[in-house]
Amino acid sequence: MREELLEQAKLAVELGLKAGADEVVAGVNWGRSLSYEWRDGRLETVQESISRQLGLAVYVDGRFSTCSTNDLDPARLKRFAEDTVELTRCLEVDPHRHITPPKLYEGRSTADLDLVDATMGDLTREQRIEWCKEMDDVARAVTGIVAAENEVSDSHSVSARASSNGFAGTSEGTSAHMYTKASALDGEKRPESYYYMAAIHMRDLGTAREIAEEATRRTLARVGAGPVASARTTMILDPEIGGRFLGRIFGALSAGAVQQKRSFLVDSLNQPIASELLTLTDEPLLVGGGGSQHYDGEGIASRRRPVIEQGVLRTFFVDTYYGSKLGWEPTTAGSSNTVFEHGERDLAAILAGCEDGIYVTSWLGGNADMTTGDFSFGLTGHLVKGGELVAPISEMNVTGNYKEILKGLVEVGNDPIPWSSFRAPTLVFEKVQFGGL
């Protein structure tokens, strides 16, 4: 499959050149996914998909455009390439549009990143149904649970990329996913929560029973939730949700945001932007990592790169185009796996040691302005007093500015979720503004 897609990508590069492009990059993606949803003792939905898509980027007389299609008929592809080149000629010349220089392709790792489980294709309908049924049975047997939705899904994707200036590469990955969402009754309210596990290899997926049990435990913990008094207090973020909070700052670390002046970190290279406890590294070559890759979206060879070292910003994500606009050397177009330097304790120990604070377990809505760093998010979680969870919380917001809160990071845990690409452990911030009653 990898070779077949690469041949197709190379052919598309040829078609683009023949149509008159100066440089061409082509990518072909193939994906298969299958999902089973089970509810109330029976199969609710089965969905299967297989898709293939081709994308072209063409450089014509200092002009640039991209296009994609899922119609791979050879005659129509030729026409498609010609149309793309013709369309590109209608644009304005931009002196910063260049294909990624070949020297950035060099030094690509050939290490086995362990991203494929070849046995996943052997998974049977009967096995998937058995897992679904077990999750459903376990969840609905728990007192207080009134409904459960369960899902088993898996996918396999292959992609290839070729360019007119010498790039050729392929990548492949599998993933499997098991999920239970459970609902409880709380007056008229039907609070719900879920738990899922994902893995590249089937062997790393948890059991149906543990997934369903954790989902129901979380759901029952939501019963009786409501807002508590507004306060400025300690915020403890569960490892599952740290990524959505801290990952936002990556939006301010792209060269595009910097060049367009939509980044609160615009002048911060080599400046302290966070507490000394924060050390983040972009680790694309992590074996078995959710975001692992040999090359990035532009074909730039992947390498390990410190992003923040002891609170000091060390790099931006610089692609070829915005690098040219800023006069900076390209680094990489985006992050892969984000790895934290760990602290000493896990979530349980951190909660047990917390006298007074709010433990956040999920976000509800909210947004942030990356130009100023202002953020405001809705949340659910628990009030913590004397090391105990004393009340479930809902209908509250946390509001602040990333410039300040990053400096208020007082502890980093040692317990990231293994399958995530943004591998945040438990994170603790001080003097955070919560809005409630």
Next chain:
Amino acid sequence: MTTQFTGTAQADPLHYGFFGVDDTILSAVLSEAMSKGADYADLYFQQSRGSSLSLEDGIVSRASSSVDRGVGVRVVVGDQTGYAYSEDLDLDAMRQAARTAASIASGGGGVPPQAFKRGKQHDLYSISEPWGEVNVKRKVPFLQEVDRVARSLESAISKVSVGLRDADSRVLVANSCGEVYADERPMGVLSVSVTAEKKGEIQTGFQSLAGRFGIEHYTPERIKQLAQDAVTRCMVLYDARRPPAGEMPVVLAAGASGILLHEAIGHGMEADCNRKGLSVFSTMMNKKVAEDCVTIVDSALHPHERGAINFDDEGSASERTTLVEGGVLRSYLHDRLSAKHYGLDQSTGSGRRQSFRYPPLPRMRCTYMENGPHSRDEIIESIDHGILCETFLNGQVAIGAGDYTFYVKNGWLIEDGKITAPIKDVNIIGNGPESLSRITMVANDMKIDTGGWTCGKGGQSVPVSQGMPTTLVSKMTVGGENA
């Protein structure tokens, strides 16, 4: 970009030629879909053509275009659904997808229709020139004009980026009831972001103008308004601050505040989650949930709005559905599956899907509140201490507990019955049924917002619209500072 097949809407009203099918082929594929028994089956043929053009640093230097086509096959047995799609429209590939979808069933064969009759549909968004026929060269000046106007309005503006996204989607739905529906669905979105630099401080503003219309909609007056809105939203931030945190009265300005309805009640009224007993509204039908002045509607019939549909994505007539009438909960939003579950004769035409890759789900279209008896001034004057919310970025809801949020980008403090200082960037959170019961005043200035709203559910995005008259919710939790 040209399409792959020839054939125009006039010569090929059902798109049979465009998709290379006829009644015999449709019947053959449905026959395969129904081979293990089915209460219902449908085929959803679609070809989407989209393009986008962007201006940055004064240059229109990036275009992208896409073509995506295929057919989705769905088999329904009771509450159970089998779904598969094919990107290849030859008969063998379609039959293979139909066999996969049929695996949900285990009974005997059903009988497919042999001939198909066109179902009833509206005509809500005809445009004179499909986007696919508008040359890029003709689009470029629209982006340049937005850039020029934005810069001319305010000298502190240092960066302007403008995007024009357009799409045409051709759809053919054929179902086991022997009905076919065909549609062409245009969409245009012109958006602008501006960045200002003043006294060492940087702020940004955004606005978009979106709908099922063609390029003719972007008149010089509308372009000027678009640029003006973005600049105003940006420059007001120089004086804006966070409101205090905590519970307070919240006034929702006419227009985009319809996001409150979308999150507080709309999702909870989609019948799939009620059928499963998962919504906070599951036990409230025909009960009084709000004051008499509250009537909430979800309608597909507003011409050229993003949420307009001539028929829904499973071939049902689209309609105007009253969710809440005079404060009483009246109807869920149904697709065929939930309508059958609830014993209704027909759905509310709310079955929608992102593309041929997905089965339809009950979804909102254009959600809004009808005008009430009050005036905007009366509402503002009634507040001692609260906020007025004007522009929004996004919202979310947990349908079981009913908790929902929306993010306010711009707004104002209200003190002693007067609008005073601007506020910015706060999330607001409430509980759906509680908030409905706390709507105490509704003004007579209802407006549908023309921003490019998109609703996500179950991994599928669909375009929606929302509207609102100026409305007072007597108490909500505001995510401010300095509590």
